[in-house]
Amino acid sequence: MSDGRTLLRDLVLMAAAGLFLAALGPFGSITAPILVRLIYWPGVIVGxxxxxxxxxxxxxxxxxxxxLRWIFSSVAMTPAVCVLVAFASMWAFGPSRVRDFFDLVWQVFVISAGVMGVRQLLEKPPSRPAPDPVEVQSDAAFRQRLxxxxxxxxxxxxxxEDHYLRVHTDLGSELVSARFADALAELAGVxxxxxxxxWWAAADAIEGVRWRRGRGELKLAGGLTAxxxxxxxxxxxxxxxF
Incomplete structure (x- = not known):
């Protein structure tokens, strides 16, 4: 859920959009007195x-x-906002023709999509939690193979690689004769x-993980991928x- 600061930001954004539209006078509202526009547009935009x-x-x-979230919110809010705008327009501009209601729906949707789109762009994406610290133990037994x-x-x-292991380090790679199962056993506490x-990867060498078409790829230090x-x-x- 949004916090108080985010909601306050949204209100300021909507009020500013309302004042901008009041000055612009779109959809024929420019013919109304400025005081009416200053009440009407901020009122309907904030509401x-x-x-x-x-x-x-x-x-x-x-x-x-x-x-998808932006499209859903813009479409779902339109009917209720149309009712609000219809009553506000009746107060500000007088009764309207029934056929004008269809124009109203389109106008409300366009403005709703614009306001919700800006709100969506201002929202911070959820941050990825940092990996839990792992207690580092000795890898001396494995290093003796190098x-x-x-x-x-x-x-x-x-x-x-077949009956060998390719060990990748920051000084390059080395091929050693050993079973992968033995390497995993010697690196179990690391x-x-x-x-x-x-493949086995050191935790402090991981720079990112991404999925493509159901397949994962690990980005490691030194430009290596696994x-x-x-x-x-x-x-x-x-x-x-992830």
Whole structure:
């Protein structure tokens, strides 16, 4: 739900939009006295905006896609706002013809979509939770498999290649003779994740995770990428990566 500061921002936005429309005088309202426009336009925009915010909070937030949320809120709020505008227009401009009601619906929808669109753009996207800290334990047993050059390097990932392991570090990669299962056992206490049947990645080397057409991809330090299978995605999800 929106907090008090967000609601205050929305009210200021709607009032400013109402004053702008009062000065602009769209849809023939320019012929009305300025005092009438200054009461009419801020009144219907703020009143309609309150209806729109209520609709958005109650139903719009169910849509993860911001475009679907914007369309839903703009359409769903239009009937109620039309009733409000019809009564306000009767006060400000006098009775209108029945056939003008269809023009009113379109005008209300256009303005509602514009106001809700600006509100949507101003809303901050939800921040991704930071990964939970993981207690780092020694990986000395695994490092003994590496050459002297890579033994003290930063460990980024381990990739299985047939009966060998390709160990990726910040000093480059090295091929060692070992089973992937043995490497996982030796890295069991180290902060990291098995992300695929043939990949393990160090937690502090992960820079991002993304999904494409049902397949995951891990972005690692040094420009390295690793596949993420659905079977092994649970650990990354529990740590807050997606």
């Amino acid at each position: 309609g905006g309150v209806i729109g915010v209520a609709v958005d909070e109650l139903g719009g937030r169910r849509f993860a896609n911001p475009w 050459s002297a050059r890579h033994r003290t390097a930063r460990l980024i990932a381990v990739e299985a 902060a990291g994740f098995q992300v695929h049947r043939s 596949p993420v299978s659905r079977t092994h995605a649970a650990g990354l999800k529990a740590a807050g990566w």
